[in-house]
Each structure stands twice: as C-alpha cells, then as structure tokens.
C-alpha cells in the first residue's frame with residue numbers, strides 16, 4: 269500500500285532583494301504523526317502576508333526567523349484528520365499557523381497562534397481575511413492608533429489590499445467625512461470607490477500622490493494609515509492637518525530592498541510643524557482584545573457595513589508564486605491559496 273505523502277514548500281535560500289520562487293524548494297515528506305496535545309490538519313487554504321518576507325531574512329525580529337530547510341511559516345485553515353486533544357475531533361475545521369504544507373501536525377496550545385475552530389457560519393475566506401490577521405490589524409490600527417473622529421479626512425495607503433481596504437471602511441463607519449485610498453492601477457481605484465465606499469482613490473502608478481492629496485484634502489489629512497512607507501509616506505507628511513495621527517502599519521515598498529534598511533521619511537519635520545504624531549504598532553500587542561474585534565468586524569460584515577475582498581488562487585504547486593503576487597500588486601483584498609477542498 270502506498271504511504272501518504274506530505275508535500276511541503278521549505279525555505280531554500282534567504283532572498284537577496286525581490287523574493288523569487290527559487291528561494292523555496294518543493295519537498296516530499298512522510299505524513300507526520302502526532303503527540304498528545306496535537307492535531308493533524310489537512311490544509312484547505314493558505315494565507316499570505318507581506319510580513320512573511322521579513323521572516324525569511326537572516327536574524328529574528330518580532331518573530332523567529334524561518335530557518336533554511338524549514339517549512340515556510342504561514343497561517344491557514346484546514347480539517348482535523350486526527351486529534352490527541354480533548355477539545356478537537358476529526359472533521360473540525362480549524363485555523364492556525366500550519367505552514368506551506370498539505371498536512372500539519374501542530375500543538376494546539378503551544379503554537380504561535382493557538383489552533384482555533386472556525387465559528388459556525390464563518391468560511392475559511394472570512395476567517396483568514398476580515399476576521400483574521402489583516403482585519404484585526406485594520407481594526408486596532410485605525411481605532412487605537414489612528415483614532416478617527418467625525419469629520420476627519422482619513423487617507424490609507426495600500427488601500428485595495430486586505431488590511432487597507434478594511435481600515436478605510438472602519439474610518440468611514442466611525443464618521444470620517446472623507447476617506448481617500450492610495451492604490452496601484454485603475455481597477456483597484458475603481459473598486460475602492462464603487463465597492464468599498466471610499467470617497468476618492470489615487471492611483472500612485474499614474475498620478476502624483478502629493479499633488480492629488482493636496483487637491484482632494486486642501487485642509488490637510490487628519491489620519492494617515494500607512495502600509496507602504498517611502499515616497500508615499502513623505503507625500504502624506506507634506507499634506508498633514510494640525511494634530512494629525514499617522515498609524516504606521518507597514519512599509520511594503522522597502523520589504524524587498526537589497527540593502528534591508530529602508531531610509532527614513534524625508535518630511536519628518538512636518539510632524540513638528542503640524543504638532544502631529546506618528547506611531548507604529550504590531551497586532552500581537554492587542555491580543556487580549558481579539559475576540560472583541562472579531563465580534564465587531566463580524567457584525568459589520570453581517571449588516572453589510574463592511575465589504576471584504578479575497579483573491580483565491582488554486583493549487584499547492586503555486587504556493588511561492590501566490591506569495592509573490594503581494595509584491596507584484598496582483599491581489600485585490602486578501603491573498604489566499606486554495607490547496608484542497
């Protein structure tokens with residue numbers, strides 16, 4: 269009888285500059301066995317985050333670096349095929365850090381993210397997007413760091429992505445007078461205005477961001493939620509209102525820099541002139557409030573106040589190339605890969 273095989277994608281080399289498919293190797297392994305406190309999960313969906321690019325650099329950051337030869341780390345959803353933990357049984361749909369592999373043997377408690385059952389009515393797409401890492405990041409970054417109030421002008425970069433699209437809509441729900449998204453390409457800009465309810469969108473690939481911000485927000489920006497950094501951050505800094513708040517969520521424009529050290533913003537003195545604050549944040553700092561946020565996000569989705577988009581690619585063999593889509597700007601909303609039914 270044939271032994272079941274577990275296909276995996278492992279880190280083959282630390283990328284130099286732009287990450288590429290050959291930085292990962294396709295491996296055939298035996299199906300793992302599990303110990304007490306573990307579950308064996310057959311993955312159905314893998315989720316992709318730009319932060320994963322940082323996990324494969326040399327050296328630990330807020331999280332341990334993935335080692336060469338190790339299965340690439342990633343969040344995902346799957347079905348429990350075997351459980352040695354009292355809270356789980358065969359057939360449960362669960363989410364957790366399962367990695368780029370078809371089967372994962374994981375600790376229920378000890379893993380980076382505890383393994384959790386999907387709540388009734390929650391699809392894998394929802395669990396990994398609006399109710400998952402990126403939805404929660406948008407929620408806390410916008411509400412606790414950006415702190416929009418009624419009448420504010422709010423600008424979001426990376427606006428048609430998983431985090432940005434939710435962040436902008438949350439500002440609108442909280443009474444922002446004007447929400448402007450910055451995104452790459454006419455299709456994404458059209459989607460932001462026509463589907464996600466943004467008031468305006470700037471296509472940074474064909475427009476001058478600073479000039480357009482000045483035209484659209486002549487009284488200045490009250491809240492800037494930044495996913496991109498670099499020139500985009502400088503353009504926003506040049507257009508602040510007094511007492512503005514800048515929430516630094518990420519800086520994807522430099523994640524594939526060969527130098528590894530992005531330069532700081534040129535326009536930082538605008539923080540002084542506009543008595544403004546710029547604050548970075550990391551999602552884990554809000555971990556005690558994840559349930560509150562997921563409940564609120566779920567309510568907004570159920571009442572049609574919050575739209576979410578997912579970009580679902582197919583086929584486990586396409587895993588690294590699906591990751592690359594984030595840096596090529598090919599995804600609209602959350603980048604996912606369906607690896608099995």
Ligand code: NAP
Pocket residue numbers: 316317318319401402405426427428429430431432450451452453456495496516517518519520521522549550551552593594595596597598599600601602603
């Ligand atoms: P995403 O926005 O769904 O996907 C990434 C998007 O970034 C792409 O679709 C692309 O959109 C844009 N992009 C790629 N390369 C770019 C470049 N060189 N310059 C400008 N834009 C570029 O990804 P996400 O998962 O929601 O993450 C968004 C940001 O949030 C990232 O910076 C990520 O690191 C950060 N994040 C932070 C936390 C935290 O705890 N602080 C947690 C999660 C995510 P365009 O087509 O518009 O260029």
